[in-house]
Amino acid sequence: MFDFWTGAEDLPVYGYVIRAAIVYIYVFVLIKVLGQRTIGNIHPLDFLFGVIIGDVLGEPLADGDTELAGPFAAAALIGGTHLFLSYLALKTPRFRRIIEDEPLVLIENGQILHKELRKAKITMESLLMDLRLNSAVDLNEVDYAVLESSGQISVIKKSQYDSLSPNDIGQYPQSKGYPTVLIQDGHVIDTNLNKVRDRTWLYEQLQRHGLNDPSECFFLTLDNSGSVYLCPYTNENEKQNA
Structure with a gap:
């Protein structure tokens, strides 16, 4: 009856399905306990954790003979160790320097x-590509370029090439804040609407944009400055498929 947990040489298909569901939920809970992390710039410690966890918990999904208790215990130990190392790095600057690379200056004063390029094993082609991704095509505009611990290159332009901000020209616009979603997929999010406006205001905004009902609106937001963004359904098919 519990072959999906203890393992069996002739484990049926439903046993693998149950195992997959259990492992998925277990890994999901483990990741939530460890905390939210960014995927785009994965830290080496997180990468190591992911590879080991994938290997430990992946084996019972492919081998029906393996009992789940052992891999689960090993994954819990690895997760606890990872959490401890992350906490230690957060609280102890000296230990942080061991597991995190220091930022490396690649361009200084232009x-x-x-x-430093040779030390970081970065070719000029790679450096130029990262500069282009940072909207720094002209090297004459670059003051500093720094290889961050995340592996990305950040660029600081010379002051004369920085974009003007409202503060530079004596303007102090109201902060826009975080936009509040009021309509999504044609449905009014009442919890958000009640915090900022009422239904009367909402219908006024819809009519101002030529709409009669929230079901005709795909997305609508309101920020702290009072600016409204509204995106209607572009055709009847999109409305029906929503």
């Missing part, structure tokens, strides 16, 4: 540091 001059490319060849020795």
Whole structure:
């Protein structure tokens, strides 16, 4: 009856399905306990954790003979160790330097540091690509370029090439804050609407944009400055498929 947990040489298909569901939920809970992390710039410690966890918990999904208790215990130990190391790095600067690379300056005062490029094993082609991704096509505009611990290159332009901000020209616009979603997929989010406006205001905004009902609106937001963004359904098919 509990072959899906203890394992069996002739484990039926439903046993693998149950195992997959259990492992998925277990990994999901484990990740939630460890805390939210960014995927785009994965830290080496997180990468190591992911590889080991994938190997430990992946084996019972492929081998029906393996009991789940052992891999689950191993995964819990690895997760606890990972959490402890992350906490230690947060609280202890000296230990943080061991597991996190220091930022490396690649361009200083507009001059490319060849020795640092070789140290970071970065070619000029890779450096130029990252500069283009940071809207720094002209090297004459670059003051500093820094290889961050995340592996990304951040760029600081020379002051004369920085974009003007409202503060530079003596303007102090109201903060827009975080936009509040009021309509999504044609449905009014009453919890958000009650915090900022009422239904009367909402219908006024819809009519101002040529709409009669929230079901005709795909997305609508309101920010702290009172600016409204409204996106209607572009055609009847999209409305029906929502």
